[in-house]
Amino acid sequence: MGGVSKRGSNPNLRQRKSLGGSKETAAAAPGIVPREESTKKWRNWWQRTVFTFVMIGGFFTVIALGPLSIMLMVLCLQVLIYREVISLSSVPKKERDLPWSRAMNAYFLGCLEYYLYGQNAHRALKRHPWLEAHLQPVFAHHTFISFSMYLVGFVWFVSTLRKGYYRFQMGQFAWTHMALALVVMQSQFMIENIFEGIFWFFLPIALVIVNDIFAYVFGFFFGRHQLIELSPKKTWEGYIGGGLTTMVFGFVFTALLSDWKFVVCPPPNLHMTVFSDVQCDVNPVFVPRDYRLPPAVTALLSAVLHRTITTVTIRPVQFHSLAISAFASLIAPFGGFFASGVKRAFNIKDFGNSIPGHGGVTDRFDCQFIMAAFSHTYYSSFIRVSTVTVGALFSSFLALGADKQLELYRNIQEYLETTGSLAAGTVPAAPAPAS
Amino acid sequence: MGGVSKRGSNPNLRQRKSLGGSKETAAAAPGIVPREESTKKWRNWWQRTVFTFVMIGGFFTVIALGPLSIMLMVLCLQVLIYREVISLSSVPKKERDLPWSRAMNAYFLGCLEYYLYGQNAHRALKRHPWLEAHLQPVFAHHTFISFSMYLVGFVWFVSTLRKGYYRFQMGQFAWTHMALALVVMQSQFMIENIFEGIFWFFLPIALVIVNDIFAYVFGFFFGRHQLIELSPKKTWEGYIGGGLTTMVFGFVFTALLSDWKFVVCPPPNLHMTVFSDVQCDVNPVFVPRDYRLPPAVTALLSAVLHRTITTVTIRPVQFHSLAISAFASLIAPFGGFFASGVKRAFNIKDFGNSIPGHGGVTDRFDCQFIMAAFSHTYYSSFIRVSTVTVGALFSSFLALGADKQLELYRNIQEYLETTGSLAAGTVPAAPAPAS
Structure with missing residues (x-):
C-alpha cells in the first residue's frame, strides 16, 4: 500500500543514502549523478509509481469484495512478511546445515494462525448449526489445542538443539518469537478491526498511506533538517508537514465515509460485498451533533464572514479521527524506523524484491502493524459501545x-x-x- | 522449590558433565575425583540440601499466608528471573557502552507487570467502592494505557539505536521480548491459577518438585542410558521412573487435598490465610463419585482378595491430576532442557548464584513456567464450570x-x-x- 516514493525522501539528502561502508564514497561526490544512474533512477521512479497505483487499485478491489477477501489478503500478507523477516535470522547461512529449521518456523506460524483464525472461524460458524454442533468440541477446547500445538513445536525445537549451534539456534528461536509477536499478532488486529466495521480497518491504513505520500511531498519541497540518523532521507519538514496534512485529511475523509453503511456497520456476514444492502443501527459516534462555538470564535467569524455562526455540526468520530491521525503521523513512522534499523542490522537494502520498485512486502507495511494494534486498542477503549x-x-x-x-x-x-x-x-x- | 539434587543426576554419568572445551579432559579420567574436589562436592551437597529445605519451608509459609503473599512471591520471582535471563543478552559486554539499555529492559518489564497486575488490582478493588469509583477511568482504559506505555518504550528503543550496534541492539530487543513472553507471561498463569483456588497453583508446582526429586533418585540408582545430549546427567531410567512416581503421587496427593476448603475454594479475598474460615460450593470435580469396575477387574480382585469389589470411590479431579502429572513428568522437563540449551549457548554453568548450592533462581524454576501455562490452559478447558x-x-x-x-x-x-x-x-x- 505504498506512497508514491519512499517516505519523506528529499533529493537534497538523497546522496547521503548509503549502506555499510559506501557512505564515505557517496559523500565525497555530492550532487553529481552519473547519467547511467540517472536513467536507472527514472526507470525505478516510473516502476514505483505504476506499482503504487496497481497496489492502491488492488486494495480497493479487495475491500469492495468484503470481509472474506480482506481476511485472505491479510493472511497472505502475514505469511509473506513473516517469511521475509524470518529469512533474516538465517544470516549468516549456517542454518542450511541444520535440519528442520525452515519447517519449524513454518510450523510456529501455522500454530499462531490456527489460534488466531480459529476464533474467527467459530464466530462465522455460528450461522451453520450443523457444522457448529459437530465442531463444538474443537472450539470448546480451542485454546488448549492451540497451546498443545505450540508445545509440540517447543519440544521439537529443544530436540533439534545441536552442539556448536546452541547460540545460533537460540537466537533464531528468539527472532521467531519476535516476528510472531510484532508481525503476525499485531497485524491480526486488522482482522479484529474488520469485525467492528470496515471503517476501522480502512481508515488507519489510509492514514498511514496519506502520511507517507505527504511526508514525501513536504520533504521534497521543504526538507532541510534530517529527522533521524537511521533514515537519512526523512526530514523534520516532511514529518511535520505530512502530520498536519494527515490530520486534516483524517477529519474530512471520516465525514465523507460516515454515511456509508457498508463501511461503518459491523459486517453482518463474511460474504458481504460493496453491492450488498447493509443495514444497522450505526454507532452513535457516526451521528452528527451540533457543537456550540466559544463566543470568541463566533465573534471572530462574524467579523470575517459577516455571518453569525454559533454552532457547528460535526460527527464525534471526526475528533477520534484526529487522534488516530496524530498517531499515524507521529508514532507509526517509528515502525518504519524500526524496520530501517533491522535492515541496517542485517546490512540489507530491502526486505525482499516482491514488489517491483518498492522492495519487499515488509518495506511497504512497516508502519501498518503498530497502526493496526493502536487503532484496535483505541477503538476498544474509547468507541466500542457495550455489546450486551x-x-x-x-x-x-x-x-x-x-x-x-x-x-x-x-x-x-x-x-x-x-x-x-x-x-x-x-x-x-x-x-x-x-x- | 528445589529437588534434592539436579534432576536425574547420576554419579556414574557425572564425570561427563562439562562445559565447552573441558569435555575431553574430564572424560579422560573417569571415576577419579581428586580429594579437594570431593570435599567441595560434599560441602556443595550439604549446602544444596539445607537450602532445598529452606526453600520448601519458605514455600509452605508463603502459601499459608494466602493469595496476597503468593502474588508477591511470584512478582519477586518474575523480577529475579527476568534479570537473570536479560543479563545473558549483554554477553559480550558491549552493551555497557550503550546508554539506557538497562533502564529500557526494566521499563519493558514494568509495562508488562502493570498490564498483568492491573487486571488483578481491578478485581481486588471491586470490594472498595470508593477507590473503584475514583480509579474507574484508569481501569476502563487499562489496555489502552498499558499499550501506550509499551509504545513509549518502543519509540524510546528506536531513538537509542546507534550506528555500529544495530545488530546487537536488535538482538537484545528480540531477547527482551522472548524473556517477557516465556518468563513473565507464562509465570503470570500462576497468579491466574491462584484465583481458581490455591490447589491449581500448588499442585503443578508440587508435581514438578516431586518429579525432580524422583527422577534424581531413579537416575541415581538405576540410571544407565543418557536421555538427551543437552543435559548429560539426565537418564531414561530417571525420566520414566520419576514420571511413574509423579503420577502415583499426583493421584494420591490430590485426594488428600480435596477436602481442604482453604486449598480448593477460589479465595474469597486476597488477605485470606490458612487460619481463615473459608466456605464455598466446591467445584464438582472434587466431590467423590462411585465408578463401576469392569467385570474382569472385579473377578480378578475377588480371586486375589477374596472380596467382591464392584465399585471404587474416586474424585474426578484425581483423573485430571493424572493428566497434569503426566505433563509435569513428560513435557515440563523440556523447559529445563531449554534452559540448559540457553546456558550452553552462553557458555555459563548457572543463571546466577542467588541460591547457595542451587545456582540462580532460573535454575530452580526452569520447568515451572511451562507447567503453569499448561495447568491454567488445562483448567480453563476441562475443569472450569461456567462462572455465570x-x-x-x-x-x-x-x-x-x-x-x-x-x-x-x-x-x-x-x-x-x-x-x-x-x-x-x-x-x-x-x-x-x-x-
Missing part, C-alpha cells in the same frame, strides 16, 4: 440452575417494579396454574 | 436500555412459565398500579 444484547443475556440465563433462574427473575421483577416500568396493563399477569 | 452468576447477569441487565430490559423480562417470564417453574403461588402477582 438481550439474546446473549438470555443464553446466559439458560445456563443458570433452576433456583438461580428464579432468583434472577425476581431481582429483575423487583427492579422493574421499583422503577415503574412494570405499570399495570403493560405486563400480562402470569397465567393460571395448570393444576 | 445471578449478580453478574443482573449487572448486565442494568446496562440494557429500558425497552430491552422489558424484552428480557418477558423472555424470561415466558420461559419460566413454559417450564412450569412459575407455578401459581410461588410468584407474587405484580403489585396494583399506583394510579
Whole structure:
C-alpha cells in the first residue's frame, strides 16, 4: 500500500543514502549523478509509481469484495512478511546445515494462525448449526489445542538443539518469537478491526498511506533538517508537514465515509460485498451533533464572514479521527524506523524484491502493524459501545440452575417494579396454574 | 522449590558433565575425583540440601499466608528471573557502552507487570467502592494505557539505536521480548491459577518438585542410558521412573487435598490465610463419585482378595491430576532442557548464584513456567464450570436500555412459565398500579 516514493525522501539528502561502508564514497561526490544512474533512477521512479497505483487499485478491489477477501489478503500478507523477516535470522547461512529449521518456523506460524483464525472461524460458524454442533468440541477446547500445538513445536525445537549451534539456534528461536509477536499478532488486529466495521480497518491504513505520500511531498519541497540518523532521507519538514496534512485529511475523509453503511456497520456476514444492502443501527459516534462555538470564535467569524455562526455540526468520530491521525503521523513512522534499523542490522537494502520498485512486502507495511494494534486498542477503549444484547443475556440465563433462574427473575421483577416500568396493563399477569 | 539434587543426576554419568572445551579432559579420567574436589562436592551437597529445605519451608509459609503473599512471591520471582535471563543478552559486554539499555529492559518489564497486575488490582478493588469509583477511568482504559506505555518504550528503543550496534541492539530487543513472553507471561498463569483456588497453583508446582526429586533418585540408582545430549546427567531410567512416581503421587496427593476448603475454594479475598474460615460450593470435580469396575477387574480382585469389589470411590479431579502429572513428568522437563540449551549457548554453568548450592533462581524454576501455562490452559478447558452468576447477569441487565430490559423480562417470564417453574403461588402477582 505504498506512497508514491519512499517516505519523506528529499533529493537534497538523497546522496547521503548509503549502506555499510559506501557512505564515505557517496559523500565525497555530492550532487553529481552519473547519467547511467540517472536513467536507472527514472526507470525505478516510473516502476514505483505504476506499482503504487496497481497496489492502491488492488486494495480497493479487495475491500469492495468484503470481509472474506480482506481476511485472505491479510493472511497472505502475514505469511509473506513473516517469511521475509524470518529469512533474516538465517544470516549468516549456517542454518542450511541444520535440519528442520525452515519447517519449524513454518510450523510456529501455522500454530499462531490456527489460534488466531480459529476464533474467527467459530464466530462465522455460528450461522451453520450443523457444522457448529459437530465442531463444538474443537472450539470448546480451542485454546488448549492451540497451546498443545505450540508445545509440540517447543519440544521439537529443544530436540533439534545441536552442539556448536546452541547460540545460533537460540537466537533464531528468539527472532521467531519476535516476528510472531510484532508481525503476525499485531497485524491480526486488522482482522479484529474488520469485525467492528470496515471503517476501522480502512481508515488507519489510509492514514498511514496519506502520511507517507505527504511526508514525501513536504520533504521534497521543504526538507532541510534530517529527522533521524537511521533514515537519512526523512526530514523534520516532511514529518511535520505530512502530520498536519494527515490530520486534516483524517477529519474530512471520516465525514465523507460516515454515511456509508457498508463501511461503518459491523459486517453482518463474511460474504458481504460493496453491492450488498447493509443495514444497522450505526454507532452513535457516526451521528452528527451540533457543537456550540466559544463566543470568541463566533465573534471572530462574524467579523470575517459577516455571518453569525454559533454552532457547528460535526460527527464525534471526526475528533477520534484526529487522534488516530496524530498517531499515524507521529508514532507509526517509528515502525518504519524500526524496520530501517533491522535492515541496517542485517546490512540489507530491502526486505525482499516482491514488489517491483518498492522492495519487499515488509518495506511497504512497516508502519501498518503498530497502526493496526493502536487503532484496535483505541477503538476498544474509547468507541466500542457495550455489546450486551438481550439474546446473549438470555443464553446466559439458560445456563443458570433452576433456583438461580428464579432468583434472577425476581431481582429483575423487583427492579422493574421499583422503577415503574412494570405499570399495570403493560405486563400480562402470569397465567393460571395448570393444576 | 528445589529437588534434592539436579534432576536425574547420576554419579556414574557425572564425570561427563562439562562445559565447552573441558569435555575431553574430564572424560579422560573417569571415576577419579581428586580429594579437594570431593570435599567441595560434599560441602556443595550439604549446602544444596539445607537450602532445598529452606526453600520448601519458605514455600509452605508463603502459601499459608494466602493469595496476597503468593502474588508477591511470584512478582519477586518474575523480577529475579527476568534479570537473570536479560543479563545473558549483554554477553559480550558491549552493551555497557550503550546508554539506557538497562533502564529500557526494566521499563519493558514494568509495562508488562502493570498490564498483568492491573487486571488483578481491578478485581481486588471491586470490594472498595470508593477507590473503584475514583480509579474507574484508569481501569476502563487499562489496555489502552498499558499499550501506550509499551509504545513509549518502543519509540524510546528506536531513538537509542546507534550506528555500529544495530545488530546487537536488535538482538537484545528480540531477547527482551522472548524473556517477557516465556518468563513473565507464562509465570503470570500462576497468579491466574491462584484465583481458581490455591490447589491449581500448588499442585503443578508440587508435581514438578516431586518429579525432580524422583527422577534424581531413579537416575541415581538405576540410571544407565543418557536421555538427551543437552543435559548429560539426565537418564531414561530417571525420566520414566520419576514420571511413574509423579503420577502415583499426583493421584494420591490430590485426594488428600480435596477436602481442604482453604486449598480448593477460589479465595474469597486476597488477605485470606490458612487460619481463615473459608466456605464455598466446591467445584464438582472434587466431590467423590462411585465408578463401576469392569467385570474382569472385579473377578480378578475377588480371586486375589477374596472380596467382591464392584465399585471404587474416586474424585474426578484425581483423573485430571493424572493428566497434569503426566505433563509435569513428560513435557515440563523440556523447559529445563531449554534452559540448559540457553546456558550452553552462553557458555555459563548457572543463571546466577542467588541460591547457595542451587545456582540462580532460573535454575530452580526452569520447568515451572511451562507447567503453569499448561495447568491454567488445562483448567480453563476441562475443569472450569461456567462462572455465570445471578449478580453478574443482573449487572448486565442494568446496562440494557429500558425497552430491552422489558424484552428480557418477558423472555424470561415466558420461559419460566413454559417450564412450569412459575407455578401459581410461588410468584407474587405484580403489585396494583399506583394510579
